[in-house]
Amino acid sequence: MHLPLALLSLAVSPTYARPQQQPWRALPETIAKPRLCPDSNFTQYSGYVPGSEIFFWFFPSRSDPSKDPIGVWTNGGPGSSALMGMQYVGPCEVVEGDHGPEMRRREWSFNDHASILMIDNPRGAGFSFAKFPAVDNIYDGARDAWIFLQSFFKVFPEYQANALAVNSASYGGHYCPAYASFIQHMNAKIAGEPSLWEDIWEDEATDDAIRLNLTSISIGNGFINNRVQARFNIEYACGGADIPMLGDAEECEWARKQIDMAEELMDTCRSKVECSAAGLWTDKVSSFPYETTGLNPYDYRRSEPYDETHIIAFYNNASVQAALGVIQPGQPAKVWESHSRRVAAEFILSGDWDERTDYLFARLLKSGVGILKYEGMVDWICNYLGVRQVMQNLTDYQHQKAWNRIDMKPWYGQGDVSAGRYKCHQHNGEAPLCYVEVEDAGHVVSTDKPKEGSWLVGKWMNDREI
Helix, strand or coil: CEEEHHHHHHHHCCCCCCCCCCCCCCCCCCEECCCCCCCCCCCCEEECCCCCCCCEEEECCCCCCCCCCEEEECCCCCCECHHHHHHCCCCEEEEEECCEEEEEECCCCHHHCCEEEEECCCCCCCCCCCCCCCCCCHHHHHHHHHHHHHHHHHHCHHHCCCCEEEEEECCHHHHHHHHHHHHHHHHHHHHCCCCCCCCCCCCCCCCCCCCCCEEEEEEECCCCCHHHHHHHHHHHHHHHCCCCCCCCHHHHHHHHHHHHHHHHHHHHCCCHHHHHHHHHHHHHHHCHHHHHHCCECCECCCCCCCCCHHHHHHHCCHHHHHHHCCCCCCCCCCCCCCECHHHHHHHHHCCHHHCCCHHHHHHHHHCCCEEEEEEECCCCCCCHHHHHHHHCCCCCCCCHHHHHHCCCEEECCCCCCCCEEEEEECCCCCCCEEEEEECCCCCCHHHHCHHHHHHHHHHHHHHCCC
16 A cells, blocks of 8 residues: 555544554644554554654554564664654655655564654754754763653553663664663663763653663664774775775775874874864775765665655655644645754764764673674675674673674574574673674665564564574
8 A cells, every 4th residue: 555645635634543452542732643654553653742852753563562662763874864764674665656755565674573663863853853052962862862762651651661672773873872871871760779871971860750671772784983993994995895895905005094194183182173073084084985986885786876855755745744743734844854964063073973882882781781783794884894893892891702702603584594694692690792794785784685684673672682
């Protein structure tokens, strides 16, 4: 079933969930029940919860919403809208139909065995709104995400006991560890226990705060440590990966010398401006191969960029926005950007771009939060060589030597043929840490491998196994 733009005026009227699954409740006026996605037997919800400027779209699980985990999804960027994630993790995607952009059901989705909560975070991304200056770092963004989740679970209390997972990709390598860490920090405060994050946040819990049942995070092709990963963008193109050499020898030698000088600047910079400039130089140098070759940085096998014109047209339609609760019916459409340059600029200039987040991994594992890191192997911009290096040198991880000794094994997913390789480790009393490399997949695994990607993250959210 497709829903063309021409018929979207019919989608603004509310729908009602089956009483045995979701009882009637009085919802805030800022929450809508859209029918844009022709998929679910359950009512979808979108809009804004009280006390938060963050836009959301919630899809109950295709299986058992009352028991299945809730998977938060936020896109990377920084500043990308979570609605872009609908194209590869959601129950529906925007396609170009006979009469313009329309939504179509996706066969493989993270929604198969989990409820999906898409959020535009940080404020200023997608349909979330923010006054200038907006959020410019992951630590404040984490607080915003927690405030949103507190309000969401008060509006929908039937989901408070469900397992919660935080999922993202790309700059999600910054988001996920920080957001999960703030949740665990506040959980400790709610319980009256010491927090592992007292050195980062001083926030205290109010009497009405809800403990969030966070069990895991997953990060696809994540941007975790720019200092390490930028160098391996060069090595990926210059003979270090199991792919044809993409840059010529002279260019590669020049880039290696430049990255050495950029790292020296990063070591000696003393202000945010100086450090941001050094970081930008690092990124400029490390991006030379795909700038000179014209190849797609998200999949070196491609020479053309991904087409987003139909997606942009769909979400900039006034009827779509009214159905989602972004505007009232009859109002003019707001401008929706797939990727906010303003948010990206603020995060880069604040120095957040060069903030490393691997130091949070060990604390999360100690607090009981499992970590899945997975990589599409033909991605260039957050490639597996750099992520391997990050995973082999996690800050303050007491079991690093044991992790490094574990050999990668063939990963089969649901099938009988190897689809990649993986390794996992779980120390007594801690949550599991898993790493997967998926063959023939780019920056967004579920774009190229929808079946494998949805099964992998779904299995992880439910069982913390792969």
